[in-house]
Amino acid sequence: MIWRSYHPTHGSTGNGAHDEALHDRRTAIDELGAALRELVERATVTEVDAETIRRVADDVRRVTGPLADRPRGRTQLPTADDLLGGIRMYNPVSGTGSALAPPVRAEIVDGVVVGACTLGLAYEGPPMYAHGGISALLLDHMLGYATTASGHPGMTVRLDTVYRAPVPLQTPLHLTGRVTDVNGRKVTAHGIIATAADPDAILVEATGTFVAVPPEKAKALFGTMRR
Numbered sequence: 001m002i003w004r005s006y007h008p009t010h011g012s013t014g015n016g017a018h019d020e021a022l023h024d025r026r027t028a029i030d031e032l033g034a035a036l037r038e039l040v041e042r043a044t045v046t047e048v049d050a051e052t053i054r055r056v057a058d059d060v061r062r063v064t065g066p067l068a069d070r071p072r073g074r075t076q077l078p079t080a081d082d083l084l085g086g087i088r089m090y091n092p093v094s095g096t097g098s099a100l101a102p103p104v105r106a107e108i109v110d111g112v113v114v115g116a117c118t119l120g121l122a123y124e125g126p127p128m129y130a131h132g133g134i135s136a137l138l139l140d141h142m143l144g145y146a147t148t149a150s151g152h153p154g155m156t157v158r159l160d161t162v163y164r165a166p167v168p169l170q171t172p173l174h175l176t177g178r179v180t181d182v183n184g185r186k187v188t189a190h191g192i193i194a195t196a197a198d199p200d201a202i203l204v205e206a207t208g209t210f211v212a213v214p215p216e217k218a219k220a221l222f223g224t225m226r227r
């Protein structure tokens, strides 16, 4: 599974009408995701008065009503996703439909996953800097992408994170992830977060161990999943 951002050419089935409807749905999800992220960031940075905040809260509750019509449960995959094709619209790191994702844009360059994102004030931990858990989240994602892209997908069983310097908010970031060792079912990967302006100065780095899930475990964990 590769958690990449959606692009219109991904996941083509050869069925024109179906592909067009799917593309339209994914584009709409992209648009809603962008609007939600803007809402989250504006709600975080605003210093308007309490009356305005209450009015916006009422408005938001009202406009989200239509989305409640056809909810899916945890065993049902989003119809816009293509799990095996690596399209996860709501992934909380890279999903363009997610209100939680920065989102990270990542690609593979010479066998290394290279990512970019900018974290807004919604991700704040220490004043002006990213929450440490967010850095770990981004790195888990980068390492998971690297292990999957290398042909050795697995689940994280361990993530060792070293915080060398705070990660600044509202600053373009540079992220990497690469596989460093494959030993049977166990894969080790390493990644970093730096600023785009100074990509060699490591702010946070992580080493992760990923374990391939054997078929019987996969059945127990994911067997109830349906499209």
Ligand SMILES: CCCCCCCCCCCC(=O)SCCNC(=O)CCNC(=O)[C@H](O)C(C)(C)COP(=O)(O)OP(=O)(O)OC[C@H]1O[C@@H](n2cnc3c(N)ncnc32)[C@H](O)[C@@H]1OP(=O)(O)O
Pocket (backbone or CB within 6 Å): 001, 140, 144, 154, 155, 156, 157, 158, 184, 185, 186, 209, 211, 212, 213, 214, 217, 218, 222
């Ligand atoms: C339909 C498609 C869906 C596909 C869905 C794919 C989802 C991808 C998700 C990607 C990334 C995530 O966020 S994953 C989410 C966070 N991670 C999780 O929730 C994983 C929770 N952990 C687990 O469920 C389990 O540990 C498994 C299933 C991963 C592995 O269990 P297991 O099969 O019983 O493995 P086990 O025998 O214990 O260990 C195998 C080897 O790994 C080593 N090992 C185990 N744990 C550790 C550890 N913490 N640190 C070091 N090494 C460890 C063992 O010593 C052993 O080495 P040796 O004796 O062989 O030398």
